[in-house]
Amino acid sequence: MSRRGVGRPRAVARPDTGLSPREELLAAAAELFTVNGYSATTTREVAERAGIRQATMYHYFKGKEALLAELLESTVRPSLEAARLLAASDAPAGARLWALAHRDAALLCSGEHNLGALYLLPEADRFLDFQELRTALKQAYANLLAPITAGLPQAERDLRADLVFSVVESVILIRRNASALAVEAMAEAVADAALRVGGVGEGDLAHPRELGRALLPG
Incomplete structure (x- = not known):
């Protein structure tokens, strides 16, 4: 069963990974930060990669630094x-x-x-x-x-x-x-x-x- 949040609009339709929106954002940030670089990555790109609207992303993380902090601590x-x-x-x-x-x-x-x-x-x-x-x-x-x-x-x-x-x-x-x-x-x-x-x-x-x-x- 999917663990996605209910009622949070998505930017694009994406395959169901079984991840929550928060987990998808972290997965997207992990990919973009390690492949493209932290400075070169924008919050819009993270949200789009996760298939989540940028405004919705801020429900889970205050910004790019919060994403990096969570990834580092993990x-x-x-x-x-x-x-x-x-x-x-x-x-x-x-x-x-x-x-x-x-x-x-x-x-x-x-x-x-x-x-x-x-x-x-x-x-x-x-x-x-x-x-x-x-x-x-x-x-x-x-x-x-x-x-x-x-x-x-x-x-x-x-x-x-x-x-x-x-x-x-x-x-x-x-x-x-x-x-x-x-x-x-x-x-x-x-x-x-x-x-x-x-x-x-x-x-x-x-x-x-x-x-x-x-x-x-x-």
Whole structure:
């Protein structure tokens, strides 16, 4: 059954995707922002791509910035929620770190459009809620890594935490330069790399990887 809103006029007839008007606007914005660029995209173009009248669009979003804010935050919220759940787990730190890196990388690799590329927009720095979420996620990585790097000087611990976070987000650039990605293979490779950068030796990867897989949903 379609979840479209009732009584909201549409600009053009479009195939029924099963998406609500709000979801269609986000899908249209994701496509236009990543393909044509944020600055080059107008709200009229977003509305037309979604098959919704421009005036109706403002019922769901105040403007182009609100669309970008939602898209940016959608790339972080699920991973941050996963980090909170993993923080409460009694699994070893390495397994929890592997699972978070896997879930985060899979999220950034999934979907029709590379939303992580929106991080590179100069406008992204203005979105404080997004930046706060991203900072909280980065801290969650550092917290999971802390038991692994406990014997190191603080400066090196901080550096490794930064590197782990950078390794995960590197999939954004990889995806920009690849026509297609095998999401599961990429997520596993990134999770393994996160542990290596964090200080887990190659010979010690198998156990946290196995335990980390058990922490993944499904």
